[in-house]
Amino acid sequence: MQWRDARLWWPRRRHQQQPPQPALGPRASAMVPPSGGVPPGLGGRPAGALLLLCYLHFVPSLGRQTSLTTSVLPSAEQGATYADFIYFTAFEGSVRNVSEVSVEYLCSRPCVVNLEAVVSSEFRSSIPVYKKRWRNEKHLHTSRTQIVHVKFPSIMVYRDDYFIRHPISVSTVILRAWITHRHSGGGLNVRGEENLLHAVAKNYTLLQTVPPFERPFKDHQVCLEWNVDYIWSLWANRIPQCPLESGRLCSTGRPPLVPFRALTLLLGIKPPCCVAFAGLISWHAFVQPHAVALLSFPYASSGENTGIVKKLLRFQNRELEATRSQRVDYPTVTVSLWLYLLHYCEASLCGILYFVDSNEMYGTPSVFLTEEGALHIQMHLVKGEDLAVKTKFTLPLKEWLRLDISFNGGQIVVTASLGWDLKSYHNQTMSFHEDFYYNDTAGYFIIGGSRYVAGIEGFFGPVKYYRLRSLHPAQILNPFVEKELGEQIKLYYERCAEVQEIIAGYAATVQVGRERRDTCDVYNSYLDLRRRYGRPEVCGALPWEKELRDRHPSLFQTLLQMDLLTVPWNQNDSVLEIGGRIFEKAVKRLSGVDGLHQISSVIPFLMDSSCCGYHKASYYLTVFYETGLNGPRDQLQGMLYSLVGGQGSERLSSLNLGYKHYQGVDSYPLDWELSYAYYSNIATKTPLDQHTLQGDQAYVETIRLKDDEILKVQTKEDGDVFMWLKHEATRGNAAAQQRLAQMLFWGQQGVAKNPEAAIEWYAKGALETEDPALIYDYAIVLFKGQGVKKNRRLALELMKKAASKVRQELRNKNSVCMQGLHQAVNGLGWYYHKFRKNYAKAAKYWLKAEEMGNPDASYNLGVLYLDGIFPGVSGRNLTLAGEYFHKAAQGGHIEGTLWCSLYYITGNLETFPRDPEKAVVWAKHVAEKNGYLGHVIRRGLNAYLEGLWHEALLYYVLAAETGIEVSQTNLAHICEERPDLAGKFLGINCVWRYYNFSVFQIDAPSFAYLKMGDLYYYGHQNQSQDLELSVQMYAQAALDGDSQGFFNLALLIEEGAVIPHHILEFLEIDPSLHPSNSSILRELYERCWSLSNEESLSPCSLAWLYLHLRLLWGTILHSALVSILPEPCPSTALPQSSYVCSERLQIYFLGTFLLSVGIAWMVLHFQCVSANGSSPAPAWVVADPTSSTPSPAVPPAADASDHDPPTMANNPEPCG
Structure with missing residues (x-):
């Protein structure tokens, strides 16, 4: 329940805790470096610039491949000329263990000749791996030649083996040489880089590199033990593939369409702890392990405060992680994303892609859209401030465009390209003096909206993020895979x-x-x-x-x-x-x-x-x-x-998208973060929708079409149940008044939603019967002003009266029962918090209500800790707030559940480790309580009860495609009941599809597992038989406590099927203690009997009895046969002995027949006794009006609170 003003479910952060409002564009003009300043891209690093300028004469681009030698004769002193030169030739032309190099040189003065090999990899450059120097003091003005054997490290030359565990892959190998004069600062004691500055002649060449898996193995001249040699030979020729490191998410992966609960254990498979993004690793990902596909399928952004949350982990590779850590103050990253904008931002800024750090502040990079259509790019600086710039161009509307933004130190390049052929639209380069702070693992990325900013109105296409490279648009590989969908x-x-x-x-x-x-x-x-x-x-x-x-x-x-x-x-x-x-x-x-x-x-x-x-x-x-x-x-x-x-922002469409991405069905990719974006959008609207009096809404009830007893109590305003409740309520029955009011307020049990009529019954009951629950409920209505004018004074008076009346009743009963009291205590705390601002008194009431088990109070205490206003506690305590929210969520509180789902998707709280799947499950639970979905379900149910098959099928299909389990099983039931209707109008295998969907739900009913087990056992239409999957489904039903599951498993064993050991262990049946089929059958039938609901004989008990009689009869017959036929009849015997053998066999079979008849008679007798002893079921059942029911402040199933007032009380139950 929201105890604060609008948007309670998002935290009210203090000013210094909120991500700063992005700075506006005018600051950009002051950031342009003046003429004569640091060159663009050097990021204000003079030492690095000096080193780079020293290398410009001989370090080629990494992409250049040449074997030519070039003489470069710069002047060591201004205006001086020398006759010195140096040339060299590498005979092999490629990197070998020992490469022979011929160096030809001439010195005009006493000199030092320097030869050096420098290598570069993708993330490190200018690493010296070989150095050699020699003097030349005597042979001046004479050309000399010297052969040098350059020895490279083994990790550059050979493949990995038992001794070389980590060979390196180099992109460039530069062999360079230069001459310095000894008396001009170029002696042997001078460091290499400083010595290079005094060179009078220098030259370089490139050596061809060899990929790691094309290199030879090194002969180590070592004899391995036979077992080590054999093990290594198994791995010698395998080429491992790099995992998509940047895509690792701390979430348990599972393939789509595998039953969620326990079936991974059932199959004996342990899921990995961390998995890469769905799909195979492409070659592009292999050669660029720092590339992250943040989004691969189009995302529909509604322009609201929900979006996709992605979190990156550190690299497993030590070199990649070291490179990332070193660049926290010099980012070299690239963002490439596809956009289709419908409108510009209605607010000042709308979110496109931005980073939120662990302190809930905007980080680097953060990209927004302005109300004029320009891009607002914001960076966090090393010194703790924030910097932003606005582009000079605006983005086009209703055109697919690819936006490429690259960061290279203090330089930002923005490129916009239109259409699938990437027609150039605009390009802008911006340079800054400041150092940007960049750490993409200390927080999370958001695509679209969040609780801080609304998202854009339009569609996102593929989004790719390069963590360690600043790329030109031509180097970016980010195609629009779903091009046909984008065109549509x-x-x-x-x-x-x-x-x-x-x-x-x-x-x-x-x-x-x-x-x-x-x-x-x-x-x-x-x-x-x-x-x-x-x-x-x-x-x-x-x-x-x-x-x-x-x-x-x-x-x-x-x-x-x-x-x-x-x-x-x-x-x-x-x-x-x-x-x-x-x-x-x-x-x-x-x-x-x-x-x-x-x-x-x-x-x-x-x-x-x-x-x-x-x-x-x-x-x-x-x-x-x-x-x-x-x-x-x-x-x-x-x-x-x-x-x-x-x-x-259509509710059912968003539920459909969330469900399809959650399960990865119907050609939608499995993406839990994308699923969460859709589910959270509807989940945040659900509590608001529930308290909106207008609209086609109804309460979402779990009513199964296979349950005749529940169907009998469904009613309408002219139905028997409703008329009977109305009659009792008119007579002054407080329980009937409360039940009638709640049916009208929420639209339950087939009654149309009518808040005005409900409030009349609340008022009547509160003022006439003085029932404490009705008094409390009416106080809530007066506080909220729903359908009646607000009256705070009367509401407070009623609230206190309800609380004191309950206390008086409990005192008279001399009991410690607290039923019904906690709602009033919680309501008083809410009053002192909202209207009196007396947080100490509010906390006192809430702590007392929380001890009594009130989930609203738990949530309200969490809000106090979140806002930092808990009495006696200085500052905010997010950990305690999260614990209270979790406790409230476990009690069914909607806003508490939303907070928990948010914590699980971001992973920014230590007590809530990141778990995208759990975040989806919690958000889905709330979203499926939406009243608009309930209205569709209710229309389908009413049509079914009235025999309108076309309308029932239509509305149950509409509801089932949103992913709600009860509608999926009900639709499958209709298709079973009317196969002609389903076959004629549906282009899918209805029974198979929706029972199959239902078993992937978190709380799938056991009968759905039984149905799927039957479908796998018999086969269904185009689906072939699969006995193994049938066994798994029956085992899951048995694990859920369904006796039919154990019975079906036993029948499979009777038919000769073999139950795998891991399934028996899953059912806690030790195969070592039950080595034979008869022993397993006895255990299965006993469990089936213990779970059976029948008071007398049941199929399980009869099967158990029949099994024991068979075992007993088999033992008796075996003993009798041994006594009658102590030895087998000979195949060739006298006529008289043959007659004796025949007579014995006739006696044996006659006894078997008579005993079987006796067993059959006993079974029939027990069945008759069971049938006569059981009482017939009633023709129809009326809902008990005194049963515990929810209040108008909260959905009935959850009994959670609204955003403003406290919830109403359930009817107090007798204490005993």
Whole structure:
């Protein structure tokens, strides 16, 4: 429950704790280095610049490959000339263990000849690996030649083996030589770099490098032991591949479509601790291990405060990690991302890609979009300040563009390219004197929005991040893989622009007509009556061309039939209003008796409605295309409309996208961070939606179509259950009044949501019966002012009365039971916190309520620690706040759950290690309580109860595709019940698809595992039999405590199947203690019997009895046969002995038959006794009005609090 003002679920941070508002562009003009300053790219490092200038004459670019030698004769002294020269030739031309080099030189004075080999790798340069010097004092003015044997380190020349464990890969090997005069500062005692400054002649050449796996093995002249030699030979010719280091995430990986709970253990597989991003490692990733694919699939950004969170870990490779650590004050990184912008930022800034450090401050790099359409790039400086610059160009709207931003020390290069062919759009270079601080592991990246800033309105394409390289756009490999989908997005908005233009013109025409009529018409009573009660005024004709009308026939048909008086005046409102009317018209046709036959005819109307921004239509189109509902399946169009709906913040579309990325199904990649972005968007809206009186919402109830008892208590305003509750409530039954009020307030049990009527019952019960729970509930309503005028004084009085009344009752009962008291105590604490600002008194009440188990109080205490206002505690304590939020979440508190999911996705709290999958699970749990989803589920349930099969199938498909388990199993049940309907209208294997989806849910029901086990056992349509998977499914059901799972496993053993040992161990059956099938069967039947719900005999007990009788009978018959036939009958015997053997066998089989008849009679007798002894089930059951039910302040299942007032009490239960 939110105890603070708007947006409680995000922390209110103090000024110094918030990421600073990005600085604005004017500072950039002061950052441009003046003429004569440090050259761009050197980052204000004079020593590094001097060293680089010294190397300019002989160090080529790393990409250059040449074997030519070039004479370079710079002057050691200004204006001096020398006859000295030096040439050399490398005979091999490539790096060898010992390379022979011929050096020819001439000295005009006593000199020192220097020869040096310098190598460079991808992340380190100018590393000397060989040095040699010699003097020449006698042979002056004479050309001399000397042969030098250059010896390179073994790790550069040979392959890895048992002794050379870490060979290095070098990109460039430079052999350089120079001459210095001894009396000009070039003696032997002078250091190499300083000696080089006094060179009178110098030269260089490049040696060809050999890749590590093309090198020979070194003969170490060592004899290995045979076992060591054999083990090494197994690995000698293997070429290992570098992992995608930068993509490692601390989350447990699992392949898509593997049952979540325990099946990895069931299969005997241990998942890795840290895994790379999904997919195989490409060659590009192999040669560039620092490249990170932050996003590979389009992301629909709705312009709200949710986005994708990515966290990078340190490199495992020591060289890469050392390079990264050394560059914290000199970043060399590149960001490449695809964008499709629909609008510029409505606020001052919108998030594109930015880094948030461990102190929740913006870091380097941070890229935002301004309200003018320019880029705002912000950096954090080494000295602790922040620096920002704004680009001179603006980004185009409704065009796919690739944005490449490279950082090279103090230089930033921004390049924007348009379209798939990357047509150049704009390029800008900016240089700075300051040192940027860059540490990409001390925090997390965010793509889009967050609790600090809203995201852009549009779509993100692939996002690639190069951690250690500043690249030119031509060097960046970031293709748009889903190019066809991106093209469809562009075509969609082009078509929609035309539709919106038509509607805008229509609205303008209507407005002109209204103005003329209002100006010219005089008052006439007849005309007034005609306007009120006559036919709606419509347009007789529309002024658009025939070609345009042919492209949008459904739109023009709707416009011709529309009542002109109801068209809004505002253009944006008129577009959305007309889109809603088109949608309602289409839904009305789909809700008919034969509604599914109308799908093909309503699709054009839904397309026009989607173009008007009414994205409920977008979700309908998504489901139609992805499931093939009365039409061909089109996965591309399904993805298009799902993304369009998600961008429009449509609840069901976002749930659909979150679910598909969570499971990695229907061609959507498995991406938990992307799934979290969609789920968290709806999860944050769910508590707000629940307390909104308007809208098509209903409470999300877990009602299974296979449960007849629950179906019998579903009712409506004219149903028996509702009328009976109303009758009891009118008579003054407090429990019936509370239950009736809650059904009306939340829209439960089939009753339409009616908050006004609910409040009347709350008031009646509180003022007449003085029931403490009703008094408390009515106090909440008065505090919130929902459907009634706020009355804080009366609300406080009622709150105190409820608390004191409960205390009085408990005192009279002389009991220590606290049922019902904690809500009132929590409510009093909320009052002192919100209105009196008395935090000490509020904390006192909340601590007391928290001890009683109130989750709202736990959350409120967490808020006090988060804001740093807990009495007696100085400053904020995020650790304690997180612990209280976690405790509240475990009690079902919605905002506490949201906080926990946020902590798990960011990993910025030590007590909440980063776990993206757990973050998705918690956000999904809250998002699936959304009232708009509940409305769709309720419509499907009502249609099913009324026998409207077309409508029931439609709405359950719509709900099931959002990923909610109860709708998936219910839809599979409908498809089982009406296979003709499913086969005719669905282009998917309905039963298989949705039972299969359901077993991947966190809390999958055991009957779903049994269903999938049966489908694997028998095979289903195009699915082949798989006995192994069938055993796994039955075992999972058994693990969940379902007796049928144990029974089915036993039947499989009876049929000759073998249960693997790891599954038996999974079920805690020790194979060593149960070596035979009969022993395993006895254990399975005993567990089945112990879990059976029947009071008398059950199939499990009968099977157990039959097994023991068979074992007993087998033992008896074996003993009898041994006594009757002490020795086998001979194959060749006398006639008399053959007669004796035949007679004995007849006696044996006759005894077997009689005993079998006796066993069968006993089983039938027990069955009859069981049937006669069991009482028949009632025909219908009415919900107990005294059962514990939730309050109007919180969803019933969670019993969590609202953002403003405390929650209502459940009915107090008897203490005992």
